[in-house]
Amino acid sequence: MGYSLFFPTFFLVCPLVSGFLSSEFIYPNFTATEYHFIDNDGAFLVSRNSTFKSAISNPGAQKTNFYLCVIHVESNTIIWSANRDAPISDSGVVSLTTNGITIADQGGVLRWSTPPLPSSVYALKLTELGNLILLDHSNGSLWESFHHPTDTIVTGQHLPVGTYLSSAVSDNNLSSGDYMLTISTSDALLQWHNQTYWKLSMDTEAYINSNYIVEYMAINRTGLYLFGQNESLVVIQVILSPADFRIAKLGASGHLTVSRYSGTKWDQEFFAPTDDCKTPFICGRVGLCNDGLSSGLSCSCPSGFHVVSQDCVPNNGSYYLPFSCNSSGFSYVGLGYGTEYFANDFSEPLRYHVNLSVCEDLCSGDCSCLGFFHGNSTGSCYVLESELGSVMSSNDAESDLVGYIKVLAGPSTNGVTGASSRRQKIPVAALVLLPFTGFFLLGALGFLWWKRWGLSKSKEIKLGRRNSHSSEDLDVFYIPGLPKRFDYDELEVATDNFKTQIGLGGFGAVYKGTLLDKTIVAIKKITNLGVQGRKEFCTEIAVIGNIHHVNLVRLKGFCAQGRKRLLVYEYMNHGSLDRTLFGSGPVLEWQERFDIALGTARGLAYLHNGCEHKIIHCDVKPENILLDDHLQPKISDFGLSKLLSPEQSGLFTTMRGTRGYLAPEWLTNSAISEKTDVYSFGMVLLELVSGRKNCLLRSQSHSMDDNESGGGHSSSSSGSGFGYYPLFALEMHEQGKYLELADPTLQGRVTREEAEKLVCVALCCLHEEPALRPNMVSVVGMLEGGIPIIQPIIESLNFLRFYGRRFTEASTLMELNGSTSYPLGNASRNTSGLHAVFSYVPSQQISGPR
Incomplete structure (x- = not known):
């Protein structure tokens, strides 16, 4: 000592x-x-x-x-x-x-x-x-x-979702290179300049055990794993021979290796990608990679290019490859059939069912586009953006993809014939006359510009001239990661001039539509975004559009044309949860309710923890939980709060006051966090248990009061025949009477233990202090059974007694006055907290069914 x-x-x-x-x-x-x-x-x-x-x-x-x-x-x-x-x-x-x-x-x-x-x-x-x-x-x-990992993790180290490994430039230069290993909530990805070129789930040595949410990657004595639920659940695994110490390293070449130390040397156990030609820069910029298997890998130049100082350059010496955004003076050089690009296997085409000319125009209208691939039989159009890597010989006999690379300067001899190549030739007469007519031309151009400036942009859009859009409209092409971009005319045709409205929300109306490929979609026509510009709008859409999860409604595309803003979603045939849960259709069975709760929790956990940019929904409620044909839940309208301007975001407090889903911190000017969504989810969970709304008037609930054992007849919560269900749930929890809370229409098809599990989780989510609420990853763990159920803290739920008492007082006052709506007058002015109980904006006015 x-x-x-x-x-x-x-x-x-x-x-x-x-x-x-x-x-x-x-x-x-x-x-x-x-x-x-x-x-x-x-x-x-x-x-x-x-x-x-x-x-x-x-x-x-x-x-x-x-x-x-x-x-x-x-x-x-x-x-x-x-x-x-x-x-x-x-x-x-x-x-x-x-x-x-x-x-x-x-x-x-x-x-x-x-x-x-x-x-x-x-x-x-x-x-x-x-x-x-x-x-x-x-x-x-x-x-x-x-x-804070660099390019390596070791046995015992975790690489959580949202973190990454970054390759070194070389063994002697440890600076961050161009390759990254990123961990998403479903997979491990290798990326080069944000372009994916490998996924662990696609590797032949990987075994997928489940589709649960990934929390982190780790290597241990038995292999490489993607874990969920704090190592209690294996999502993806690569089994290796037992070893006490091993490392996983992202090398300077872009390969991920796992090696064990044998005491004298490193033994490589795992190597990805196994096909070297799928490493993005293996043969340099536009180099053609050939894997002859027996003869090994070789690099050459594709058709239309030749080698100069180990680089592939266009055969026509007047051309050169662009290194930055360039919107004029370009043409295309064809790569010929039998070539592929590494990123095409990991990305959706920008467009389907278009011809070669349309695909070329899409690239020509985007200065960040460096080339494109077009499939003749499918009409698929892939664009190459950000950085150009190597191309590779295709072994797929059925592939008919043909690639084109954008080049600058000079007339086109090998490229696609089109507007972009035709405008390269400048008449000789113009070159001769230009010095003598410069001032005249400048004056004429100035006059034309002035006239053009005076025209309304909306008229230009109505004329449908894509190349006449304002410069701001072209900004959408500068933002990486955008989903498919639709023209307004396309969506007008898809909806038969917005004929069939299927929903109405605070952001605008929702219409049913059918795209050219016969896909049925829901198209939200946004009307409440103020003066937000296209670029700001598209920046947020790029974030939302790249979020994919089985429990989130997928954003398929968007339109930002003039002042028009539209979002294109997948169509959900079964409608919203509120229609199914509170409607007159077939009763949801308990297992169906549990699966809906679990799926919704997984979707929220992904938004909070699995995305590169954390997203707080701010409006979790049954109307925003959609169901597919198999009753699988999908959360809608996630991320739309990001589209509000700062001035509009101040309206959240009133906008989100929907029948008691509003967390207390909205009303106290406290910080809004993902725990706000946790509170709202807790309220939804109680509604799934009971099959009724959390706040009911006598006119809405009197028929239920006569028959329901769990209708809220507690003296403190519903003494006047009105029900504030969260307080009733708290009281029944204190007494251990969980079956009193279950939907009576289930008629005994639910056990006490099943009801107790959901009620306890719900009450934990309703704690008044956000810090005491579990995060959504923990909620998923409790529902799945991997984490023990946390007992609610009664002291942090006492505010429900206050809400319930005020609700009863105000409800009685309304009954005496013959009122049929929630009071917004003196009764609710007694405390700001009552706003959470009493204020009511109809759900359809906020976001509505999709």
Whole structure:
């Protein structure tokens, strides 16, 4: 004990003992340079059993770039680097203070540091797993290197959804490269400039165990896994031979490898993608990759290109490949049949059933488009954007895709003949006359521009001249990730001039439509977005359109033309949950209700935790939960709150006050978070249990009151014949009478345990303090049974008694006055909290059935 007390004091007094290699811990006021620890190869900290060391390292023994690294000692393999994108020289300094770690170069120039921490640092520890941890005085973790991975993860490390690995430029240059391994809620993806080129689920060595939500990727003694429910559920697995230590690394070439250390060398166990030609840049820009199997991989140039200094360039010397957005002076060079592009297998065509000319026009109208592939038999049109990688020879005998690459300058000899290529030739006469007529032409152009400026943009759109759209309309093409873009005329035809309205909401009306490929869709004609511009609108649509989950209604496309804003959704034949649950049709069985609750919870968990951009729905209610033909729930209108302007977002408090789904924090100006959706989900869960609305007037519920054992006849909650069901649920929970809460139309087809499970989860979601509510991932776990049911905290539910009492008082007042609507007058002015109970905006006026 005496030694352990003396040890940290020693470091505070003598922090710069040259060559002294600390074991496991170092303490604040410590500094290190490569020179001070040169005898230890720059290492100044080792784990308890010397499995890992932390060192100032220069990979490859180059003399210019030094990094703070964690290194596997026996193999001398770097598993993590702090300042990968900000290397220091050999005179750079690593310091540990009570504020964290800093890395400064010569002259004290700060190059890297840990973020601001919640409390002072007591020590820095290197664990036997290779994790650098900053500890506070209670040995609590303030920061961990495992939470900020670079290109490698090791046994015992998690790579959660939303995080990623980024390749290094090379073995000697640790800077972030172009390849990424990202973890979504359903898969692990390899991407290059946001273009996917591999998925774990498609790998021949992977086994898909379930379709549950992924929480993180990990490697352990038995293999590579995507886990859900805190490692209690395997979603995807790659089984490997047992090994105590292995690493997964995203290499500089874009390959993901998993290797185990055998004691003398690394043995590679997993390699992806196995087809090297599907690695995006294997043969350089527009290089043609050929995998001859027996003869191995070879690179050449496709038709229309030849090699110059190891790069493929157009055969016509007047052409060159664009490296930036260019909207004029271009043509196309054909690649011929038998070629493919890596990203085509992982993306939907921009358009279906279009001819080659239309596909070319789509690329020509988008300056970020660098080329396209067109299928003659299917009419599919794929566009190549952002960056051009390698192309590959196609082994698919049935494929009839043909590719075209956009090139700049010069007349077209190999490309598609079209408007873009025809405008390359400038008449010789114009070149001769131009110097003599310059001023005249400028004046004429100025006059024409003035006349054009005075025309109404709406008239231009009505004329249907795509190339005459305003420059703002072209902005939609500059935003990556947009879903399919429709012309207004297309949607007008699809809906027979917006003939069949199937819903009406606060954002606008919804119409049934049929696209050219006979797909039935729901088209929302948005009318309440104020003056939001196309670019802002399309930026948010790009986020919403790239969110795909089995329990979310899919956004198939959009229209942003002039001031018109429309969204195209998949059509849900069974309508919304409120129609099925509260309507006069067949009764929903208990298992159907449970499956709807679980599916809805999974959809919300994905919005909150599985998307790159967290989305808070803000309006969870039965009207926004749609059902397919198999009663599988799909959440609609997610992300539409993102489309509101800042001024409009201030209306959320009143807009979202729909029959008691409004969380208390809306009314207290508290921060709105994903826990707001959790509260609303809790209310929906109670309605699924009871088969009735949470707030009912006598005129709505009197027939039920006569027959329902669970109709809300508690003295405190519904003494006047009116029911505030959440309070009744709380009271029955306190008494353990869960069957009193179940829908009586189920007639005994539900057990006490089944009802108790859903009621307890619902009440946990209704806690007044958002921090006490579970997140949606935990809710999913409780419903599935992987996580024990949390017991509700009664103290945090007492506000329901206040709501219920005021509801009864106001309801009695309404009965005396003969009122048939919710009071908005003096009775509700007694407290701002009553707004959550009393204010009522009809659901169809907000978002309505889809």
